[in-house]
Amino acid sequence: MSDADLLAALLDAAWRGGLIALLAVLAGRLWRARRGSALATTGGWLAAGxxxxxxxxxxxFEARVPLLSQVPCIAVATANSVLxxxxxxxxxxxxxxxxxxxxxxWLAVVLLAALNCSWLARPGASAAEQVAHVVLRLMPLGFALAALQATLAHWRGDLVEPRRRLRLLVVAGGVLYTAAQLALRLAGDDGRLSTAAALVDLAGLALLIGLMLRGGAGLAAALPVVAEAPAAAPVDAPLAAEPSPQTDAADLQLAERLQQLMRDEGxxxxxxxxxxxxxxxxxxxxxxxxxxxxHFTAxxxxxxxxxxxxALADPACREQSVLHIAMAAGFQSIGPFxxxxxxxxxxxxxxxxxxxLAET
Structure with missing residues (x-):
């Protein structure tokens, strides 16, 4: 092994070790912040994958380990797109x-990726099998697009500003990284990464993990609030919630003004x-x-x-139908109400x- 190859191997190993440590930090931060939540669970499994x-x-690893022995690892790595x-x-x-x-x-992608590596990628595969091989290799891109859809859904109505910024990070980071990694794999020999491509792949993953760690405030804000089963809101409570202790006078005035417009449809x-x-x-x-x-919808x-x-608890509204009350409150149909x-x-x-009404 030449000095250049040895240096590249050492650099590659150091990067991978550092990224594994960062993934442990990220998973630990999510778990400590909200143990047992869907976000902490998926974050932990994604870090492990x-x-x-x-x-x-x-x-x-790819050069020394036989392909069939690599199949379980390749299948798990492919299924990271699901996570x-x-x-x-x-x-x-x-x-x-x-x-x-x-x-x-996740199980479907693991099994299909294992089949793809162990059977469809074999020498002498038929033309149909080669097409199926290419299609199955595009599975991560499909889940990347699904992640993009989940990221952009209800973006306008998200009221948590750090989480809104984090959406852009996921779009620009996670989805683009998945697409770039797939492109590097397709361009390589037998789907393997060259030394240079491996370093590019590591750089992209390092940037993504680093940004996620730096966006800790956004992660904390994105964590759902763990609460008991929802209790019925007192009907005699004011229609505005209690203001935050850190009250901004302009924001409080704005919050009072918007109460008057809440019955508008759509x-x-x-x-x-x-x-x-x-x-x-x-x-x-x-x-x-x-x-x-x-969230605005909530x-x-x-x-x-x-x-x-x-209105339903008010004896003065006794003669009004439930549909009339629902429509007056701003609902457009009785079913969702x-x-x-x-x-x-x-x-x-x-x-x-x-x-x-019986109580009154």
Missing amino acids: LVVQLVSSAPS FWAFAQALFDDDARLGPRHLLA LTIAALAARLAVPEYRLRRAIHGQLGHR FVNSWRLRAASQ NRAFKAAQGLTPSEFRRQR
Whole structure:
């Protein structure tokens, strides 16, 4: 081995060891911040999968270990795209939960990747098998696009500013890294990375992990709040939530003004900001900081459900139909209103009305 090759091998090993340490730090930070959450769980499994990827993608490992012995590692590394998709969902959706579909998707990718490496990639494969081989190698790109969709979904309504910035990081970092790694693999001999391509791959992964660690504030803000089962909101409570202790006078005034516009149908944060003649970032800050909501849709539904609850409990509104009250509160149909109301109050609107009117 020449001095240049030895230096490259040492540099490669040092980078991989450092990245494994950073992944341990990232997984530990997520676990300490919110143990047991979907985000901490998917982050931990993704970190473990990336460790397998770092070890198995080393040029020395690929050169010395027989291909069939590499198949389990390659399959796990390929399935990291599934974990990244689940991680993006958990990162940007407070209600995200891990379910059978995530496990089934991961197992399917592991099995298909193992089949691809052990059978379809063999010498002498038919033309149809070669096409299937190329298609299966594109699986990570499909899940990268799914992660992109999860990242951009409801972006406009996200009220947590650090998490909004983190969405751009995931788009620019994670998705582009997946695509770049796939391109490097397709350009290599037999899908293997050259020494130079391996260093490029490591640099991309190091940048992504470093940005995620540096964005710790965004990760902390993105963690869903762990709460007990939702309790029914008191119908005599004010329609505005308690303001934050760190009250900004302008934001508090803005929060009071927006209460008057909440019954508009098809309300969006952009339309509401235009009606109030304020920038969207200020409106998001006011709703999140002063009223305590993390997403615009949750804020709107919470306000409308409380308004409907007050009307249903009011003897003066006894003659009004449930549909009329739902529409007056801003709901556009009875079905979504009934489901949202029962989830919040534990009773259907009719049951809630009978109970409250009987009490009065």
